[in-house]
Amino acid sequence: MDEKVRLKGTPIKRFDETITVERSSTAKYAWTAGQAISRFLVELKKGKLIGRRCNKCRRILIPPRMYCESCFRATDEWIYVEPIGTVNTAVVSYITTTREKLEKPLIIAVIEIEGTGGSGLFHYLEGVNPEDVINRKVFGMRVKAVWKPEAEREGSINDIKYFVPITGGEEK
Amino acid sequence: MKMNINLKNRVAIVGAGLTLFRRRLKETPKELAWAAAKMALESAGLELSDVDAVVIGTAPDAFDGIHMKGEYLADGSGGTGKPVMRVYVGGGTGVFTPIAGWWHVASGLFDVVLAVAEEKMSPAMPHPQSVFAHIWDPIIERPIGPNLIWIFALEMHRYMYKYNIKKEDIARVSVKNKRNALDHPAAQLGAKITVEDVLNSEMLVYPVQRLDISPVSDGAAAVVMVSEHIARRITDSPVWVEGVGWSLDTVHWTGRDLAYPKYVECAARMAYKMAGITNPAREIDVAEVYDPFDYKELHHMEGLMLARKGEAPILTREGITERDGDLPINPSGGLLGVGNPIAAAGMMKVTEIYWQLRGEAGKRQVKKPVYTGLAQAWGDLMQVGTVIVLRAG
Numbered sequence: 125m126d127e128k129v130r131l132k133g134t135p136i137k138r139f140d141e142t143i144t145v146e147r148s149s150t151a152k153y154a155w156t157a158g159q160a161i162s163r164f165l166v167e168l169k170k171g172k173l174i175g176r177r178c179n180k181c182r183r184i185l186i187p188p189r190m191y192c193e194s195c196f197r198a199t200d201e202w203i204y205v206e207p208i209g210t211v212n213t214a215v216v217s218y219i220t221t222t223r224e225k226l227e228k229p230l231i232i233a234v235i236e237i238e239g240t241g242g243s244g245l246f247h248y249l250e251g252v253n254p255e256d257v258i259n260r261k262v263f264g265m266r267v268k269a270v271w272k273p274e275a276e277r278e279g280s281i282n283d284i285k286y287f288v289p290i291t292g293g294e295e296k
Numbered sequence: 297m298k299m300n301i302n303l304k305n306r307v308a309i310v311g312a313g314l315t316l317f318r319r320r321l322k323e324t325p326k327e328l329a330w331a332a333a334k335m336a337l338e339s340a341g342l343e344l345s346d347v348d349a350v351v352i353g354t355a356p357d358a359f360d361g362i363h364m365k366g367e368y369l370a371d372g373s374g375g376t377g378k379p380v381m382r383v384y385v386g387g388g389t390g391v392f393t394p395i396a397g398w399w400h401v402a403s404g405l406f407d408v409v410l411a412v413a414e415e416k417m418s419p420a421m422p423h424p425q426s427v428f429a430h431i432w433d434p435i436i437e438r439p440i441g442p443n444l445i446w447i448f449a450l451e452m453h454r455y456m457y458k459y460n461i462k463k464e465d466i467a468r469v470s471v472k473n474k475r476n477a478l479d480h481p482a483a484q485l486g487a488k489i490t491v492e493d494v495l496n497s498e499m500l501v502y503p504v505q506r507l508d509i510s511p512v513s514d515g516a517a518a519v520v521m522v523s524e525h526i527a528r529r530i531t532d533s534p535v536w537v538e539g540v541g542w543s544l545d546t547v548h549w550t551g552r553d554l555a556y557p558k559y560v561e562c563a564a565r566m567a568y569k570m571a572g573i574t575n576p577a578r579e580i581d582v583a584e585v586y587d588p589f590d591y592k593e594l595h596h597m598e599g600l601m602l603a604r605k606g607e608a609p610i611l612t613r614e615g616i617t618e619r620d621g622d623l624p625i626n627p628s629g630g631l632l633g634v635g636n637p638i639a640a641a642g643m644m645k646v647t648e649i650y651w652q653l654r655g656e657a658g659k660r661q662v663k664k665p666v667y668t669g670l671a672q673a674w675g676d677l678m679q680v681g682t683v684i685v686l687r688a689g
C-alpha cells in the first residue's frame with residue numbers, strides 16, 4: 125500500500141456538536157485484599173512494613189504474596205523489614221491522575237526496599253527538589269518512610285505518607 | 297538452528313487492510329472492523345465465503361464502554377456463523393492477533409483465517425486516560441493515584457539513568473517517526489518537527505513531554521492468513537510467517553529491571569528460534585518496533601537484540617534506523633506518527649512489514665532490499681512482549 129491509497133474512515137471535525145449519552149455505572153466492588161495483602165495492611169496500620177520470604181530464592185516479597193511466582197511454591201514466613209530503601213527511579217509529575225495541571229509538582233519514585241533482593245514500592249518522595257530528580261541526584265539515594273500519625277492510619281498504602289531522604293549520619 | 301517443531305501448515309499473509317487512524321472517527325467499531333477486513337480480503341482476491349475462521353483483537357472493553365467486545369465486533373469482522381476467537385494482551389494485542397491467526401492455520405485446523413484488530417478510544421469521556429486507572433492493583437496501587445504517564449516516565453528515566461542517555465537522543469525517535477508518517481495514508485500525526493520542538497513541548501511528567509507520546513486514536517487493521525497450498529494458488533508473492541513469540545512477566549512491575557524489557561527478549565528468542573535467526577541485528581532487514589513513547593522504540597530495539605543494551609540511541613543518532621539506513625525502524629511512522637488505536641496500531645505494524653517485504657510501500661519503501669522483517673508490540677502493566685517474524689516469498 126503506497127502513500128496514494130485513499131483509506132476509509134470519516135474524521136469528526138466538530139466534536140462539540142455530537143450528542144453525549146450520560147450513563148454513570150453504579151457498579152461498586154468489594155475487593156478482597158486476600159491473605160497476603162490483608163496482613164500487609166494490618167501491619168501498615170501499626171506503622172510496620174512486612175513481607176513474605178521465599179526460602180528457595182531468598183527474596184522477601186513486598187507487596188507480600190503467599191506464593192513465590194518464580195519458584196512456584198508457597199512462601200515460607202512473614203518477615204518485618206525496615207521501611208528504608210534506595211531510589212531506583214523517580215519522576216516529576218506536573219499533572220494529576222486525570223491530566224489536570226498540578227500547581228505544585230509531585231515527585232514519584234520506585235523505592236527498592238533494602239534487604240529484600242529487589243522488591244520495590246512506588247510512592248511519593250518528599251524533601252527533594254524537582255531539580256534533584258532532573259539532574260538524577262536522587263538515583264540511589266537512601267530514603268525512609270514517613271508514617272501518618274497513628275490515629276489517622278487506616279490500613280492503607282497511604283498510611284505511609286511519603287518517603288524522605290535519610291540525611292547524613294542518620295541511621296534508621 | 298531452527299526450532300524443531302512439527303507444523304501441519306506453513307502460514308502466509310496474503311492480504312492486508314487498514315482504515316484511517318484519527319482522534320475521532322464517525323464510524324462505529326464494527327464499521328471500522330468491516331472496512332479493514334473487506335480491504336484485506338479484496339487485496340487477497342478472496343471472499344468472506346473463503347474464510348474458515350476469524351480472530352479478533354481489541355484492547356480493554358472499557359474504551360468503548362461495551363463489554364464482550366469480541367462478540368460485539370464479530371459480525372463487522374466477518375465472523376457470523378464462523379469459529380471466532382478474541383485475543384487480548386493489552387497493548388501487545390495487535391501483534392498477538394496475527395500470532396493467534398498463525399496457530400489457527402499452522403495447526404491444520406483452518407486454511408484461511410481473517411485476523412482483525414480494532415480500537416476506538418474516543419468514546420471514553422472525558423479522556424481514555426480515566427479508563428487506564430483500572431489497570432492497577434485496586435488496593436496497593438490505586439490509592440496512590442497513578443497516572444499512566446507516571447509509570448512510563450519512571451521506566452524512561454531509569455533507562456536514561458542506567459545508560460546515561462540524553463533526552464535529545466530519545467527525541468530523535470519522535471522526529472524520525474512523525475516524519476516517516478507523512479508518507480502513510482492512514483497517518484494521524486505525520487509532521488516535520490525538530491528535536492527542539494520535542495524538548496520545548498509541554499512537560500507532563502519529567503522526563504516525558506507531550507511530543508514524546510503517541511496520540512489517542514480510532515482505527516482498524518486486518519490481515520488474511522492462509523496455509524501454503526492456498527497461498528501458492530492465489531499469489532506469487534506470499535509473505536511467510538517464519539516465527540512467532542510471546543511472553544508475559546508479572547504485574548509486579550516495581551520489582552522489575554525497568555531499564556531492560558526482559559519479557560520482550562523472551563518473546564523475541566522464541567520467534568528467532570522458530571525462524572532460525574541467530575544474529576537478529578544482522579538478519580532482520582526492517583522492523584516495526586512498538587513505539588507508544590519515543591524511548592520505547594529504543595528500549596524495544598534492545599529487548600529484540602537489534603541493538604546492544606544502551607546503544608539503540610547511538611544507532612538512532614547515526615541515522616542507521618532511518619528509512620535509508622542499514623536497519624530501518626518504523627518506516628511506517630509508527631504509533632508516534634500514524635497513531636495509536638491500541639490493537640489496530642500493533643496490527644498496522646504487521647501490515648507495514650507485509651507491504652515492505654512485497655516492495656509495495658511506495659514512498660515509505662526502505663532503500664535497502666528487504667527479505668526478513670519483524671513486528672513487535674508490548675503492553676499490559678509493562679509486562680508483555682509479542683513478536684512476529686515475516687519473510688518475503
Ligand SMILES: [Zn+2]
Pocket residue numbers: 178179180181182183192193194195196
Ligand atoms: Zn522463590
